[in-house]
Amino acid sequence: MKLWWQLAGPWIKQHWRISLLALCLALSTVFAGVGLLTVSGWFLTGAFLAGSSLAFNLFVPSALVRGLSMWRIASRYAERVCGHMVTLDLQAEIRTGSFARLAAFKPAQLAHYRDGDLLARLINDIERLDTFFLLIITPIFTAIIAGGFFSLLMGVALPLAGWILLLVLCLAAGVLPYLLARKTAVAGLEVQAANAELRALAHEAIDAHTDLLVFGVTLAAQEQFDRAGLRLAKAQQKVAQAGSFGTLIQQLLMGTLVLALLWLGANAQAQQELSAPVWVGLLLGSMGLFEILSPIMRGAAGLGAVEAAARRIQDLTASPAANTQAKAGQAQPTAILPATGPLHLQDVCVAHENQTVLSQLDLYVDHGQRIAIRGPSGTGKTTLLMAIMQVQPLTSGTITYGGVHLNTVNSPLLYQRMALLSQHSPVFMGTIRHNLLLADPQATDERLWEVLHQVHLASHIEQIGGLDAWTGEGGNTLSTGQIRRLCLARVLLSRASVWLLDEPTAGLDKTTADAWFTNLQQVAKDRTVIIVTHANLPKGVVDESFILAGGRLHLERHNEAEEKPQEELI
Numbered sequence: 187m188k189l190w191w192q193l194a195g196p197w198i199k200q201h202w203r204i205s206l207l208a209l210c211l212a213l214s215t216v217f218a219g220v221g222l223l224t225v226s227g228w229f230l231t232g233a234f235l236a237g238s239s240l241a242f243n244l245f246v247p248s249a250l251v252r253g254l255s256m257w258r259i260a261s262r263y264a265e266r267v268c269g270h271m272v273t274l275d276l277q278a279e280i281r282t283g284s285f286a287r288l289a290a291f292k293p294a295q296l297a298h299y300r301d302g303d304l305l306a307r308l309i310n311d312i313e314r315l316d317t318f319f320l321l322i323i324t325p326i327f328t329a330i331i332a333g334g335f336f337s338l339l340m341g342v343a344l345p346l347a348g349w350i351l352l353l354v355l356c357l358a359a360g361v362l363p364y365l366l367a368r369k370t371a372v373a374g375l376e377v378q379a380a381n382a383e384l385r386a387l388a389h390e391a392i393d394a395h396t397d398l399l400v401f402g403v404t405l406a407a408q409e410q411f412d413r414a415g416l417r418l419a420k421a422q423q424k425v426a427q428a429g430s431f432g433t434l435i436q437q438l439l440m441g442t443l444v445l446a447l448l449w450l451g452a453n454a455q456a457q458q459e460l461s462a463p464v465w466v467g468l469l470l471g472s473m474g475l476f477e478i479l480s481p482i483m484r485g486a487a488g489l490g491a492v493e494a495a496a497r498r499i500q501d502l503t504a505s506p507a508a509n510t511q512a513k514a515g516q517a518q519p520t521a522i523l524p525a526t527g528p529l530h531l532q533d534v535c536v537a538h539e540n541q542t543v544l545s546q547l548d549l550y551v552d553h554g555q556r557i558a559i560r561g562p563s564g565t566g567k568t569t570l571l572m573a574i575m576q577v578q579p580l581t582s583g584t585i586t587y588g589g590v591h592l593n594t595v596n597s598p599l600l601y602q603r604m605a606l607l608s609q610h611s612p613v614f615m616g617t618i619r620h621n622l623l624l625a626d627p628q629a630t631d632e633r634l635w636e637v638l639h640q641v642h643l644a645s646h647i648e649q650i651g652g653l654d655a656w657t658g659e660g661g662n663t664l665s666t667g668q669i670r671r672l673c674l675a676r677v678l679l680s681r682a683s684v685w686l687l688d689e690p691t692a693g694l695d696k697t698t699a700d701a702w703f704t705n706l707q708q709v710a711k712d713r714t715v716i717i718v719t720h721a722n723l724p725k726g727v728v729d730e731s732f733i734l735a736g737g738r739l740h741l742e743r744h745n746e747a748e749e750k751p752q753e754e755l756i
C-alpha cells in the first residue's frame with residue numbers, strides 16, 4: 187500500500203475529484219443493486235401475500251424497481267468509464283514518469299539492467315498496479331460504506347441479524363482477503379520476477395538469434411526459456427489456487443450467512459416481530475452485497491504481485507541514477523555555454539566501479555583544433571569522450587568549455603554545443619531522412635545529400651530509393667559500414683561546435699576511410715574535432731595526436747600517428 191501510494195499518490199492528490207467520483211459511482215452502483223434486490227424481494231413477497239387484494243399498492247414498488255434498475259445501469263456504465271479513466275491515466279503517468287527517469291540514467295548505470303527486464307518494469311509491472319485501485323481500494327471503500335449502512339438497516343429490523351451481517355462482512359471483506367494477500371505474497375513476487383525473466387530471455391534470444399544458431403545453442407536457449415515459463419506457470423498456479431480457496435471460504439461464509447439470516451428471520455416472523463416482505467427484502471439485499479466481495483478476493487490474490495511490481499518500479503525511479511540527475515539538474519542548470527572556446531580538461535580522474543581508468547588527465551584543445559586520441563583497447567578512450575559529454579561522472583578534476591564548467595550546464599545546451607558519434611550509435615527504424623533529421627530537423631534535402639556525399643554513402647542511398655528509403659529495425663537493410671556512415675552523417679549534420687568521434691571509420695575499407703579523413707578538414711570547417719581511432723591517419727588530418735596510456739594522454743611524435751602500424755595499437 188505504502189509503495190503503491192508513493193507511486194500513485196501525487197497523481198491521485200492532483201486528480202482527487204475524478205478519483206473520488208470513481209469511488210462514489212462504485213458506491214452508487216452497489217446501493218442501486220442492493221436497493222433493487224431489497225425492493226424486489228419486498229415487492230414480490232408483499233404482492234404474493236396480498237393475492238388479488240386491491241389493498242396492495244403495486245405502483246410505488248414497481249416504479250421503484252424500474253427506477254433502481256435504470257439507476258444501476260447508468261451508474262455501472264459511469265463507474266466503469268470513470269474507474270478506467272483513473273486507472274489508465276494513472277498508469278500513463280507512472281509510465282511516462284518512469285521512462286523520463288530512465289532516460290536520465292547514465293549509460294553505465296543503465297548497463298546494470300537487462301533490456302527485457304527494463305521493458306517488463308515499464309510495461310508488466312506498471313500494468314499490474316491497476317489491480318490496486320479497481321480491485322482493492324474501490325471494493326473495500328464500497329464494502330465499508332454499503333456494508334456498514336446495510337448492517338445498520340438490518341440491525342434496526344433484527345438486531346442480532348445486523349451484528350451477524352456486520353461480522354460476516356468484516357470476515358469476508360477484511361480478514362479473509364488479508365490472509366489471502368499474505369499467503370500469496372511470495373508467489374506474487376515470483377510471478378513478477380518470472381515475467382521479467384521471460385521478457386529478458388526473449389529479448390536476448392531475438393538479439394542474439396544468429397549467434398545462437400551458428401553456435402548451435404538454440405536448444406539450450408529454448409530450455410532456459412522453458413524453465414522460466416514453467417517458473418511463471420507455477421507461481422501463477424499458486425496464486426490461482428490460493429485465490430480459489432479464498433473464494434471457496436468466502437462463498438461458504440456467505441452461504442452460512444444466508445442460512446443464519448433465514449433462520450433468524452423465520453423465528454422473528456413466527457413471533458410476529460417482522461413482516462414477511464421486509465424480511466425477504468432484507469435477505470435479498472444482503473445477498474446483493476456479495477457482489478462487492480468477489481473483486482476483493484481477486485484483488486487480494488494479486489496483491490503480492492502488485493507489491494512486487496511497485497517495488498520494482500520504485501527501485502528504478504529511486505535509484506541513484508535518477509537522483510544524481512535530479513541533483514545535478516537542480517544544482518546549477520542555467521550556466522550559459524559560449525558557442526566557441528577552448529576545451530580544457532584538468533586533473534581528470536574517472537573510475538569504473540573502483541577501477542581507475544583516467545588518472546589526472548590533462549588536455550587543452552583550442553577552438554577549431556583537430557586532435558586524435560589513440561591507444562590500446564580498453565585504456566579509456568571512450569570513457570574520456572563520455573566524460574567530456576558529461577555522461578560519465580568524474581571522480582575528480584574539471585572540464586571546461588570556453589571557461590565554463592560543463593557540469594554546470596544543462597544537458598540540452600551542452601548537446602547543442604557538442605555532438606558525439608559513439609561506438610554504438612544506432613540507426614532508428616524509419617527512413618534515411620528520419621534518421622538524419624534527428625540531428626537537425628530544419629535541414630534541407632540538399633544539405634542531407636551533402637552530408638551523405640561527405641561520408642561516401644550518397645550513391646548507395648540513391649540506389650535504394652533516396653532519402654525516403656526504409657532503414658528497417660536497427661538499420662537491418664544496411665551493412666555495418668553503411669550504418670556507421672549514416673550515423674556519422676548524422677553527426678556531421680549537427681550544428682555543434684565540437685565533434686567527438688569514436689571510431690568514425692570502423693567497418694570502412696581503408697580507401698573509403700582515408701578518403702573520409704582527408705576530407706575532414708573541409709567538412710569540419712572551424713569546428714573542434716576529437717577523433718578516437720585505431721586507424722592510421724593520412725598526413726595532415728589532425729593537428730595533434732595523443733596516445734592514451736596509464737590513464738593519461740601522451741603527445742605522439744610528429745607523424746607517429748600516421749606511421750604506427752595499426753596492430754600495435756590494438
Ligand SMILES: Nc1ncnc2c1ncn2[C@@H]1O[C@H](COP(=O)(O)OP(=O)(O)OP(=O)(O)O)[C@@H](O)[C@H]1O
Nearest residue numbers: 294297538539543562563564565566567568569570
Ligand atoms: N560501464 C562500465 N562498467 C565497468 N567498467 C567499464 C565500463 N565501461 C568501460 N569499462 C572499463 O573501462 C575500461 C576503459 O573502457 P573504454 O571503453 O573507455 O576503453 P577504450 O579505450 O575505448 O577501448 P576500445 O579501444 O576497445 O574501444 C575498460 O577496462 C573497460 O572494461
